Amino acid sequence: MFDYVWFDYNFHWRSALKALPDMLGGAWVTFETAALSMVFGVLIALLLTVMRQSQNPLARGVSGAWVSVARNTPSLFQIYLLYFGLGSFGLHISSWAALLAGITFNNAGYLAENFRGGLKAVPDTQMRAARSLGMSAFKAYQLIIVPQLLRIVFYPLTNQMVWAVLMTSLGVIVGLNNDLTGVTQDYNVKTFRTFEYFALAAVLYYLIAKAIVMVARLLGWRLFRY
Amino acid sequence: MLTTSLTSTDLLFMLQGAWTTIALTLWSMLLGTFGGVICGLLRATLPRATLPLAWVLDIFRSVPLLIQFVLFNSLKSIVGLDWSAFTVACVVLGVYATAYCTEVVRSGVLAVSPNVRRASRSLGLSYWQDLRYIVMPMATRVAFPGWLNLTLSVMKDTALVMWIGIIELLRSSQTIVTRIQEPLLVLCIAGLIYYFISLVVARLGNQLEKRWQEND
Amino acid sequence: MIEIESVHKSFGDLDVIKGVSLTVEKGEVVSIIGGSGSGKSTLLMCINGLESIHQGSIRVDGVEVHDKATDLNQLRQKIGIVFQQWNAFPHLTVLENVMLAPRKVRGQSRAEAEEMAIKQLTHVGLGDKFNVFPGKLSGGQQQRMAIARALAMSPDYMLFDEATSALDPQLVGEVLDTMRLLAEDGMTMVLVTHEISFAREVSDRVAFFRDGLVHEIGTPEQVLGNPQRAETADFLKSVL
Numbered sequence: 001m002f003d004y005v006w007f008d009y010n011f012h013w014r015s016a017l018k019a020l021p022d023m024l025g026g027a028w029v030t031f032e033t034a035a036l037s038m039v040f041g042v043l044i045a046l047l048l049t050v051m052r053q054s055q056n057p058l059a060r061g062v063s064g065a066w067v068s069v070a071r072n073t074p075s076l077f078q079i080y081l082l083y084f085g086l087g088s089f090g091l092h093i094s095s096w097a098a099l100l101a102g103i104t105f106n107n108a109g110y111l112a113e114n115f116r117g118g119l120k121a122v123p124d125t126q127m128r129a130a131r132s133l134g135m136s137a138f139k140a141y142q143l144i145i146v147p148q149l150l151r152i153v154f155y156p157l158t159n160q161m162v163w164a165v166l167m168t169s170l171g172v173i174v175g176l177n178n179d180l181t182g183v184t185q186d187y188n189v190k191t192f193r194t195f196e197y198f199a200l201a202a203v204l205y206y207l208i209a210k211a212i213v214m215v216a217r218l219l220g221w222r223l224f225r226y
Numbered sequence: 227m228l229t230t231s232l233t234s235t236d237l238l239f240m241l242q243g244a245w246t247t248i249a250l251t252l253w254s255m256l257l258g259t260f261g262g263v264i265c266g267l268l269r270a271t272l273p274r275a276t277l278p279l280a281w282v283l284d285i286f287r288s289v290p291l292l293i294q295f296v297l298f299n300s301l302k303s304i305v306g307l308d309w310s311a312f313t314v315a316c317v318v319l320g321v322y323a324t325a326y327c328t329e330v331v332r333s334g335v336l337a338v339s340p341n342v343r344r345a346s347r348s349l350g351l352s353y354w355q356d357l358r359y360i361v362m363p364m365a366t367r368v369a370f371p372g373w374l375n376l377t378l379s380v381m382k383d384t385a386l387v388m389w390i391g392i393i394e395l396l397r398s399s400q401t402i403v404t405r406i407q408e409p410l411l412v413l414c415i416a417g418l419i420y421y422f423i424s425l426v427v428a429r430l431g432n433q434l435e436k437r438w439q440e441n442d
Numbered sequence: 443m444i445e446i447e448s449v450h451k452s453f454g455d456l457d458v459i460k461g462v463s464l465t466v467e468k469g470e471v472v473s474i475i476g477g478s479g480s481g482k483s484t485l486l487m488c489i490n491g492l493e494s495i496h497q498g499s500i501r502v503d504g505v506e507v508h509d510k511a512t513d514l515n516q517l518r519q520k521i522g523i524v525f526q527q528w529n530a531f532p533h534l535t536v537l538e539n540v541m542l543a544p545r546k547v548r549g550q551s552r553a554e555a556e557e558m559a560i561k562q563l564t565h566v567g568l569g570d571k572f573n574v575f576p577g578k579l580s581g582g583q584q585q586r587m588a589i590a591r592a593l594a595m596s597p598d599y600m601l602f603d604e605a606t607s608a609l610d611p612q613l614v615g616e617v618l619d620t621m622r623l624l625a626e627d628g629m630t631m632v633l634v635t636h637e638i639s640f641a642r643e644v645s646d647r648v649a650f651f652r653d654g655l656v657h658e659i660g661t662p663e664q665v666l667g668n669p670q671r672a673e674t675a676d677f678l679k680s681v682l
Binding site: 009068069071072073074075076077080081084085087088162166167168169170172173181194195198199201202205206209210 | 285288289290291292293294296297299300301304378382383384385386388389396400403408409410413414416417420421424425
């Protein structure tokens, strides 16, 4: 009942569905990679944000260059540079490492820009009010500024996470074969049932993306009550 | 790396690739803007009735572009369309751009306050006149930065068309890398070209925006 | 006691305070009036070290505010300040706003801080708003919450920086009432204000600021009722 004839093509949905367990395994790798790239991306973005505000011209330059390259070149280019480029220094990394590093680089650049905008959106007077109550600068950041910043950057963070998931599909171009696209491509090469397998992959990507948005929305409701 | 096997022919090859990148961007943004304006206006004026449209467009924003290329490409062979890879790329990127452009246009139109529209209608403008002379010009200004961002991101996303066999900038660099084995140099040149295109587009956009602001 | 001695302060090329001296005794209420840009708000920020000074000295209970060795966080605990733009912390409920500093700065227990917060909030008339977020309050209510927030630290001094000037006219009264209560309780207060009649009513002394200097100072009857200098009279005429 899964097989239709359309034009001169037989759709073989049943055999595609047999690949589902393997593809779900790939989907998990995809999700893990994206999540990991977000964790590192957020940490680096925080560092870049601090560096951007610093007095040191070198720190400002590095962070400015990072953000600018991350935002103005294709993410696939960034992955390429890490995969092939590092080889020039005798540093050969696996396709997964190149993918993770590339997406992390990209995430960090975009998020740093979001954090900067977010910091601007929290009025200076909040800092003043906090300090006037005797809080140290650190406490003021921890208790007053960062919680408000979190709400402002929450939506962009969710978006970036979805993008990170979509970007992991680029791993296949540098030879990754155990993420969702990689597993799908493996089946495709073996069977040439391109449409069926990739349609199934598309559905899985869609579900991952929607699940992230949904979880983020629930989390947002819980976290931001104001 | 003072000595290099990179020849001027190679550079020319890369520039040709860059031209393909630009051409792809232009065509798909043309499609995307056209589709985005129509869908965006529909979404803004009939939000309830066009909800299914929003769902469909959302799919294109939630599935990796690479997969969209592969799917459409194989669908093309299934249906038996005799389209070139370039056309396929433009259509897929165009639909992808439409999905994003719709949101840009919609939020631009919604940003025009109802009071302004009431004011223009109270002057006797018809619904369409109001849309044409008041809403669209105002919405364009609001939406323009978003549209510019979209253009830049579509330009970067064109890199993925290498997967369906088009030789654009990144693919042309890869070809050269395979031959002369100097990945860092070649990729850096490719990166600079991307960076340069981004910069020019952003600069042009900002100038346009500034000119509008002077008139405000 | 707050002792301000020939303080100078500038923002870039702009001299905002050009040698102000003023002493506020314990239990005293001093109002500072004057046109915008006369440096009165800036002086208030200098008293608790939110702004630096370039010359002169400010001592609070004998402690030099602008000495590098001074622990400003310690000092600020006994100087409450209420801002023009109330500055409620939007991500915390009214009760949490008031409890935050006593718990995190003073290190009080939750129960202790809560008891104090409830007392102060009830005192300013927000007894029914504990679990509301500030965004849901009117400007006047937010400002009263800000007063309670400052009072929860049991400060010895309260500074008010144009506490009512960003409020809708009909909300000014409730905030002034709260401030009046505080003055009657014997709190040492310095208020920068545009409410001349309120200043006359609650102050022990009134200082008229002009051009970064104390132009005239004395009892409300003297300064407001019978100003000795032409500029003071002109200013009073312009605001009344």
